[in-house]
Amino acid sequence: MSGPTAAPSDKIDGAVLKIAGVVVLGAIMSILDITVVSVALPTFQSEFTATYAQVAWTMTGYTLALATVIPLSGWAADRFGTKRLYMLALLLFTAGSAACATADSIEQLIGYRVLQGLGGGMLMPLGMTIMTRAAGPHRIGRLMAILGIPMLLGPIAGPILGGWLIDTASWHWIFLINVPIGVLALVYALLALPKDTPEPTESFDFLGMLMLSPGLALFLFGVSSLPETGTITATKVWATMLVGGLLVIGFVIYSFKPRHPLLDLRLFRNPRLTVAAVSMFVFIIAFMGAGLLFPSYFLQVRGESTLAAGLLIAPQGIGAMITMPIAGTLADRVPVGRTVPFALLLIAAGFFTFTQVDADTSYLLLCGSLFVMGLGMGGTMMPIMTSALKSLSGPEVARGSTLVNILQQIGSSIGAAVMSVILTSRLNGSAAIPGAVDPSTGKPVTEAGLAIAVQQKPELAKQFPVPPGMIEKGLQFAADSFATTFWVGFALVLATFIPVAFLSRRREEPPAGERPDGSEQVPVLVH
Known part of the structure; x- marks a missing residue:
């Protein structure tokens, strides 16, 4: 037998x-x-x-x-x-x-x-x-x-x-x-x-698509136009954000009616999925938004080549390489609520250094901080996503991961736009150089703008005779502008601790209906 x-x-x-x-x-x-x-x-x-x-x-x-x-x-x-x-x-x-x-x-x-x-x-x-x-x-x-x-x-x-x-x-x-x-x-x-054989099981939600996809695109277009216009009162910003937002709100109201909506918002009734999604959303705004500024600091303030800037950022990825495999294994055995807060603490510690940057901050300190941030990064994102997926079963996995992915894209766009607006606004506050005009924009050249340009192309110093010390002054102003922007990112990282505090600290059992031998049909993870 x-x-x-x-x-x-x-x-x-x-x-x-x-x-x-x-x-x-x-x-x-x-x-x-x-x-x-x-x-x-x-x-x-x-x-x-x-x-x-x-x-x-x-x-x-x-x-x-x-x-x-x-x-x-x-x-x-x-x-x-x-x-x-x-x-x-x-x-x-x-x-x-x-x-x-x-x-x-x-x-x-x-x-x-x-x-x-x-x-x-x-x-x-x-x-x-x-x-x-x-x-x-x-x-x-x-x-x-x-x-x-x-x-x-x-x-x-x-x-x-x-x-x-x-x-x-x-x-x-x-x-x-x-x-x-x-x-x-x-x-x-x-x-x-x-080879897979397509077996359509759900009808396509055309009405939902006509509201959600254009709504998201228009809203993100408006948000992403902020750095270019510098103000939310610009028609290009508020009009597209308003129309896109209304379409998304319309979809939210409508999505509870059809049996198979394009995006199943009913899943937010699952508290574990909701906490994971909110944690990911706030974290993405902070980390992805500020993360785009790391290479810009090395390129513009420190005058490094693109290759050197890439090498200086590498410690972040090396740190994540160390912790991500460990975090992946632990996520199957230890509740993420017990591990993610410690990983997030590492990110906050590393991030704080960049709120203090100036025009000559030690590269050893900056690279070390990026490495610490990477260690935290490797133990944060994947465990949170794993926690969300483990709380779902069957077709719910595909629909739940779709929700999280859309929130990631929205958070990434909002983060990049907010950080760019703050940085651009701060840089534009630098003193203007009398008689100097940027041919590409028609706007006056500022001390910070000229200092950044000279860092990248030293030959420009011959075209714009400047008093001694102006370049150094402009670079310090630019560094202070980056530091101010990083303070916003740091505050958002700290805000992430709020939803993370609600992540499960109990061992996560398989969803109802899952067979312990794994013989049930495997759920499909689409996003």
């Missing part, structure tokens, strides 16, 4: 690792591209004679595309199959990368980045779907640790690779590098991913 069914192994076997290779390769392309572009913004300014607010749209356009496509991914994966949709996402991302390298204007580059975002926005959520099906719900913590690899490599390799390509070749290569990788990923996906 046969014995009882053995419990599934906690180890990630070879078959899962084979599939994981496809997913990680696609995720690396998407995440690496974001971090590569972040160090290229000053280069875009000089190449296209554009303002910082204009070139920032190369990041924002990508984010807007993500926000638009995320709500559709769940239904599309159900309708067309994850393998085919994943390969389409790879194709769109690769084609968008090739197009970006041909851009002749900042407007073209922004448009091609949107095309990239339509593909890149689907790579991570679809990859998570494929991985969850392959690994099963009982290994979600370890699964998250594997999927965290691209998030580790991005902050480390992205700025370094971007800086090296820009310094040794040209900015075009930060996009062209994706083409051979994309082709390799397409072939790998074709051979390695299992």
Whole structure:
């Protein structure tokens, strides 16, 4: 007589690792591209004679595309199959990368980045779907640790690779590098991913789509226009935010009526999901918003090359590399409410250093602080996401992760816009140089603006004769402006402790209906 069914192994076997290779390769392309572009913004300014607010749209356009496509991914994966949709996402991302390298204007580059975002926005959520099906719900913590690899490599390799390509070749290569990788990923996906048979189970919520996707895009467009206009009273800002906000509110009211809404807000009745989502939202605003300013400080205030700036940021990724695998394993065994507060404390400790930066702060101190922040980062994001997923079962996993991902995109855009507005406002407060006008904007050149420009291009000092000490004064003003902006980020990190205090401190049991042997149908993780 046969014995009882053995419990599934906690180890990630070879078959899962084979599939994981496809997913990680696609995720690396998407995440690496974001971090590569972040160090290229000053280069875009000089190449296209554009303002910082204009070139920032190369990041924002990508984010807007993500926000638009995320709500559709769940239904599309159900309708067309994850393998085919994943390969389409790879194709769109690769084609968008090739197009970006041909851009002749900042407007073209922004448009091609949107095309990239339509593909890149689907790579991570679809990859998570494929991985969850392959690994099963009982290994979600370890699964998250594997999927965290691209998030580790991005902050480390992205700025370094971007800086090296820009310094040794040209900015075009930060996009062209994706083409051979994309082709390799397409072939790998074709051979390695299992064939899936689409079995549509839910009708598509067209009315919800007509409200949610345009609403999110318009709202984020308005928020992201803040750095360019400098005021919320600008029509471009308040009008689009108002229309987008009304559409989103309309969707919220409507979403409780259909049986299968595009976004299932009923899941917020689950307190664990709600706490995790709020924790992630506040944290993303603080960390992602201020995180974009780290390379800018090294480039603009310290006058480093793009490669050097990338190397200086690398300790953050190294710190996360140490703690993320440990946090992934612990998340399957220890309640996240007992570990995340300590990780968040490390982030706060490292972040505080940047509120004190000046024009000559020790690199050893700054790199050490980034390393400490990385240690905390590795023990924060993935455990919170794991906690949210463990509280759901079956189709709820896909819908719940969709909610969290949309909140991440909104938080990231709000954080980047708020930090950019504060920094720009502070820099514009610097004293103007009489008779000096910036040809790209028509506005007076300030002491801080000139100091930053001279740091990046020393030859400009010959075009603008300035009294002794003005450059040093301007750089110190710029450093103080960065410090003020980092204070806002630090305050938001401290605010994250409030929702984190409500994370579960009890051992998290499987949701009702989950079989201990894992034989029930594996939930689908879409976002």
